[in-house]
Amino acid sequence: MKLNSKNLLITTLLYIYIPVAIFLIGFTAVWVWIITLAVGGYFGYKMYTEYCENMGDDICISWPVFAVVVSVIVIVCVLIGYGGIFPQAGDWYKHNAVLHDLINKSWPVYYTSNEESMLTYYLGQYLVPAIIGKLAGNLLVHNSNSDIAFAVAEFAMAAWGIVGIVLVYLNLARITLADTVTKQIRMIWIILFFCGALPVAQIVCNDIFGDNMYSLGSHHWLLANGLMLQYRSNLVMLRWVYPQVIVIWLIIILFMENKKKLNHYVLLLLPILLYGTFSIVVMAILAVGYAIFCLIKSKDKLPVVKNVLSLSNIFVALTLGVVLVAYFWGYIQVDKPDYMSFQVIDINFTRIVNILIFDLFMFGIFSICVYPRQKKSYIYYAVNVLLAVIPFFTMGIFNDWIMGTSIPGLFIILIYVVDMLNANDSLVKDSEKSKKYAILSSVIIVTLLIGSWYPLMEIKENIVAYVPGDNTWDGYGSLEQYSDRNSEESEDLIYNYYTYDLDGKFFYEYLAANKIEDSSTSGVVKKKKLSVSGIYFDTYISITSYDDTTQEILDGALEKCDEYSHIFSKTDSDSEVYKINSRQNNMSNEEGIYRTEISEDLRNVLEAGIKYGELTGDRFNIAMGTVTKLWDFQSGNGTVPEEELIDEALEHIDYSCISIDGNILEITDSRIELDLGGIAKGYIANELRDYFLENGSNSLLIALGGNIMCIGDKGNSGFTVGIQKPYGGQGEAITSIEVSDTSVVSSGVYERYFEQDGIKYHHILNPVTGYSANTDIDGVSVVCKDSMKADILSTTLLMLGREYGMEYLDTINDSIDGEPVTEVVFVSDSGKITYWNYDDEEK
Amino acid sequence: MKKNDIKVILIICICLLIFFFIWKSVFSSKGYKVLISVNNEKALCIDLQNNCNIQIKSDGECIMLKDAEEYDGTGNLLIIENGQANMVSADCPDKICVGMPAIQNTDESIVCMPNKVIVTVQ
Numbered sequence: 003m004k005l006n007s008k009n010l011l012i013t014t015l016l017y018i019y020i021p022v023a024i025f026l027i028g029f030t031a032v033w034v035w036i037i038t039l040a041v042g043g044y045f046g047y048k049m050y051t052e053y054c055e056n057m058g059d060d061i062c063i064s065w066p067v068f069a070v071v072v073s074v075i076v077i078v079c080v081l082i083g084y085g086g087i088f089p090q091a092g093d094w095y096k097h098n099a100v101l102h103d104l105i106n107k108s109w110p111v112y113y114t115s116n117e118e119s120m121l122t123y124y125l126g127q128y129l130v131p132a133i134i135g136k137l138a139g140n141l142l143v144h145n146s147n148s149d150i151a152f153a154v155a156e157f158a159m160a161a162w163g164i165v166g167i168v169l170v171y172l173n174l175a176r177i178t179l180a181d182t183v184t185k186q187i188r189m190i191w192i193i194l195f196f197c198g199a200l201p202v203a204q205i206v207c208n209d210i211f212g213d214n215m216y217s218l219g220s221h222h223w224l225l226a227n228g229l230m231l232q233y234r235s236n237l238v239m240l241r242w243v244y245p246q247v248i249v250i251w252l253i254i255i256l257f258m259e260n261k262k263k264l265n266h267y268v269l270l271l272l273p274i275l276l277y278g279t280f281s282i283v284v285m286a287i288l289a290v291g292y293a294i295f296c297l298i299k300s301k302d303k304l305p306v307v308k309n310v311l312s313l314s315n316i317f318v319a320l321t322l323g324v325v326l327v328a329y330f331w332g333y334i335q336v337d338k339p340d341y342m343s344f345q346v347i348d349i350n351f352t353r354i355v356n357i358l359i360f361d362l363f364m365f366g367i368f369s370i371c372v373y374p375r376q377k378k379s380y381i382y383y384a385v386n387v388l389l390a391v392i393p394f395f396t397m398g399i400f401n402d403w404i405m406g407t408s409i410p411g412l413f414i415i416l417i418y419v420v421d422m423l424n425a426n427d428s429l430v431k432d433s434e435k436s437k438k439y440a441i442l443s444s445v446i447i448v449t450l451l452i453g454s455w456y457p458l459m460e461i462k463e464n465i466v467a468y469v470p471g472d473n474t475w476d477g478y479g480s481l482e483q484y485s486d487r488n489s490e491e492s493e494d495l496i497y498n499y500y501t502y503d504l505d506g507k508f509f510y511e512y513l514a515a516n517k518i519e520d521s522s523t524s525g526v527v528k529k530k531k532l533s534v535s536g537i538y539f540d541t542y543i544s545i546t547s548y549d550d551t552t553q554e555i556l557d558g559a560l561e562k563c564d565e566y567s568h569i570f571s572k573t574d575s576d577s578e579v580y581k582i583n584s585r586q587n588n589m590s591n592e593e594g595i596y597r598t599e600i601s602e603d604l605r606n607v608l609e610a611g612i613k614y615g616e617l618t619g620d621r622f623n624i625a626m627g628t629v630t631k632l633w634d635f636q637s638g639n640g641t642v643p644e645e646e647l648i649d650e651a652l653e654h655i656d657y658s659c660i661s662i663d664g665n666i667l668e669i670t671d672s673r674i675e676l677d678l679g680g681i682a683k684g685y686i687a688n689e690l691r692d693y694f695l696e697n698g699s700n701s702l703l704i705a706l707g708g709n710i711m712c713i714g715d716k717g718n719s720g721f722t723v724g725i726q727k728p729y730g731g732q733g734e735a736i737t738s739i740e741v742s743d744t745s746v747v748s749s750g751v752y753e754r755y756f757e758q759d760g761i762k763y764h765h766i767l768n769p770v771t772g773y774s775a776n777t778d779i780d781g782v783s784v785v786c787k788d789s790m791k792a793d794i795l796s797t798t799l800l801m802l803g804r805e806y807g808m809e810y811l812d813t814i815n816d817s818i819d820g821e822p823v824t825e826v827v828f829v830s831d832s833g834k835i836t837y838w839n840y841d842d843e844e845k
Numbered sequence: 846m847k848k849n850d851i852k853v854i855l856i857i858c859i860c861l862l863i864f865f866f867i868w869k870s871v872f873s874s875k876g877y878k879v880l881i882s883v884n885n886e887k888a889l890c891i892d893l894q895n896n897c898n899i900q901i902k903s904d905g906e907c908i909m910l911k912d913a914e915e916y917d918g919t920g921n922l923l924i925i926e927n928g929q930a931n932m933v934s935a936d937c938p939d940k941i942c943v944g945m946p947a948i949q950n951t952d953e954s955i956v957c958m959p960n961k962v963i964v965t966v967q
Contacts, residue, residue, distance in 0.1 A: 023864065027864055032865075035864075036861055036865075039857075039860075039861055039864065040857055040858075040861060043853075043857035043860065043861075044853060044854065044857060047853045047857075106892060106894060106895050107892055107894070107895075108892070108894070114878065114890045115887075115889055115890045115891065148896055479909070533952060533965075535882070535954065535963050535965060536882070536885040536963070537884075537885060537956070537958060537961045537963060538885070540958060541958075542956045542958065542963070544954070546952065560885065564885070636938065636939060636959070637938035637939060639938070731946070732941075732944070732945050732946065
């Protein structure tokens with residue numbers, strides 16, 4: 003098979019840039035990605051044509067060899083965990099979690115359940131599989147979150163990685179002119195198993211520094227003297243962190259081949275940012291260094307400067323550069339614990355010797371052996387210096403720094419090694435040069451063989467650990483749970499995946515496709531109405547704002563509700579009402595008279611309750627506690643209480659034995675109990691309205707169970723309040739009324755009831771009989787600006803029935819001061835709706 | 846500008862158009878979230894596109910169950926499926942929450958009064 007260099011280059015460029023395009027389209031606003039892709043596409047084409055001019059001859063790989071190479075790659079990848087067939091290494095918990103989140107969540111991925119944050123990670127390698135997973139989920143099961151979607155994405159992730167490794171192989175074969183079967187087969191071994199002579203380094207160190215400091219057999223790293231020395235073998239990288247290496251390797255190959263094309267540096271190197279920050283820092287140092295090297299070396303400086311300041315470099319930096327840097331900025335500059343920051347390690351003699359031995363065996367031998375072919379190359383020296391000094395610094399946690407920064411350097415050494423071995427094969431034998439090359443190549447081969455030991459152990463370890471079934475390492479599921487800087491989890495989890503404090507971050511404010519609270523992906527920030535809800539005093543309360551009321555004001559209202567629940571709740575043992583009702587145990591004197599100090603809120607409600615009791619002819623009674631507690635309308639399996647119990651309880655409901663003087667409550671009946679169920683919500687609704695008006699809010703809807711309070715209107719129309727259909731489904735309205743700036747209170751016999759012997763018993767109890775009040779109406783809604791008045795009257799009207807109720811309404815507005823009742827809706831037991839209107843009555 | 850350049854620009858424009866339509870089809874999901882609160886405290890906020898079975902305990906702990914069968918009968922069991930959240934089981938006495946219809950649009954909610962559980966779509 004003749005490998006067409008141009009086609010290979012196009013494929014490689016697509017492999018590098020498709021994830022970048024997906025990132026832009028998915029994560030940034032429409033105008034951002036259209037501009038960026040247009041600029042990138044144009045200069046990408048320019049780059050392609052210029053790279054083509056620079057390319058060597060096509061090479062030939064026979065089909066059988068190619069088949070062997072691909073098979074070896076596939077087998078090794080499957081054995082080290084790709085696709086979840088064999089056990090996956092520890093880091094896969096995050097690979098899989100990132101993949102899950104990309105499939106399941108809309109983009110950009112935001113986390114809201116703990117601290118609000120945005121997923122900020124090296125997403126490059128995950129994006130294509132994630133899109134495939136999303137599409138598969140949507141097409142196959144109409145939902146991107148399903149096991150099928152993840153299974154497809156997991157397969158795509160393995161396949162996409164394998165394609166990348168094959169591309170690395172083919173590109174390397176191309177630039178090192180691997181034109182014989184020996185070279186081609188040897189190269190696949192080097193790509194998969196490349197590693198320095200680590201076992202020898204460990205033996206040497208043990209000899210010098212004594213026993214047990216370097217366990218021979220621990221292939222993971224050389225760890226002693228407080229140093230974390232680990233330059234990973236290629237296999238370890240492919241097994242643990244392959245999303246951070248494959249594309250970087252491809253870009254390094256293109257960079258090495260086209261390093262003279264200074265005018266396309268930015269476009270070529272920027273995608274590395276989507277695969278690892280440490281790598282891009284190192285590549286930037288190499289690239290800038292090379293540009294300076296060119297500048298010094300050339301006689302005519304102007305063309306070099308022009309090349310560096312090319313249109314491509316400038317425009318791509320201003321578009322793609324700004325977007326990618328902005329995306330990672332919040333993640334880079336977050337305050338992290340001190341020990342994670344960039345530091346020089348403490349240096350002493352032992353450590354220096356230790357690092358030098360490490361340097362020698364991990365890459366030094368290779369570097370010495372390739373010297374004859376690279377002695378004039380700037381990159382050769384730069385890479386060796388970088389690899390030698392990296393261990394003297396530290397950043398982040400564990401060995402992140404040393405492993406991340408060594409990726410480009412080690413791969414460049416790998417290229418030199420392959421180049422050296424291939425050059426040796428092509429030399430005419432028996433020349434002076436060929437003898438030298440033969441010796442150096444032999445040293446390299448021996449070193450590589452020794453170095454392969456631990457990678458082979460790594461594969462063995464995985465095969466041994468195999469258990470039948472699914473071996474996907476899926477412990478985390480989602481990264482949602484760790485986005486919290488106050489949590490106890492390790493810094494690795496808390497800091498490595500998130501941008502916190504999103505407000506004010508440039509990417510979030512200006513570039514992101516959508517914001518955290520904005521659910522659509524239009525890119526246009528819509529103002530969303532705020533709402534809060536909660537359960538207090540056995541009532542579901544929800545407050546929705548239609549103006550610019552802030553979250554703090556809304557939360558403040560819920561806090562007030564919480565305070566009220568400590569006053570009015572019958573069940574909360576800390577509440578005032580509860581304490582009064584359970585007073586028998588602490589009567590203040592022997593005559594059975596109970597005195598206690600009460601809060602202003604309770605006094606207001608009790609005074610109003612006593613007043614309305616008189617005005618409603620005792621139909622409204624705040625002291626019915628002894629009766630209501632006999633009935634159980636809550637659980638759904640209540641039964642009718644015995645008659646004697648009710649009769650006995652009815653003797654203790656006379657609210658006239660309750661008197662208030664100032665803030666002192668006096669009760670003369672030792673058994674009487676308060677029940678403020680028919681009045682407290684109305685009082686609280688009034689109080690909440692006053693609270694919001696004081697805070698400048700003027701368009702809100704407050705719902706406390708059946709008690710609706712409207713503040714102002716919706717802006718261009720009133721609030722529509724539905725009237726519940728008796729015994730209908732939840733929220734099923736029989737009719738609705740449009741109101742503004744008033745309160746609507748609905749009571750209905752259908753709210754809480756049970757059936758016994760074919761008779762419905764509901765929670766509106768008649769104070770005279772002690773049983774459910776049966777009339778011709780099932781529900782009534784009262785409209786009145788004073789919600790407490792509406793609350794009391796809705797209960798009273800249910801007891802009066804339609805005819806008497808209407809009569810009563812005609813007189814009540816005249817006899818009670820304050821806000822008049824403006825409208826009442828009766829729903830009869832046959833479903834008939836009757837309206838009563840105050841204005842009509844006036845006429 | 847060379848003839849070739851114009852060709853390239855045209856091709857890029859066409860690609861951008863294609864990208865735009867792919868983007869429309871892939872990313873146009875509504876992205877509603879489900880907020881679960883217990884005892885008036887936020888317990889969990891989760892994407893409505895997340896198919897999952899959530900056991901909501903009375904202390905506010907939300908446990909993701911792999912299978913609805915794993916529900917041990919304590920607290921409430923909320924199932925999010927096909928962009929809808931539905932309360933399918935609960936240990937409360939009145940079971941009103943279980944009878945409430947599944948929710949899928951903004952501000953719709955399921956309330957379990959005895960367990961003080963509120964599930965709202967945002």
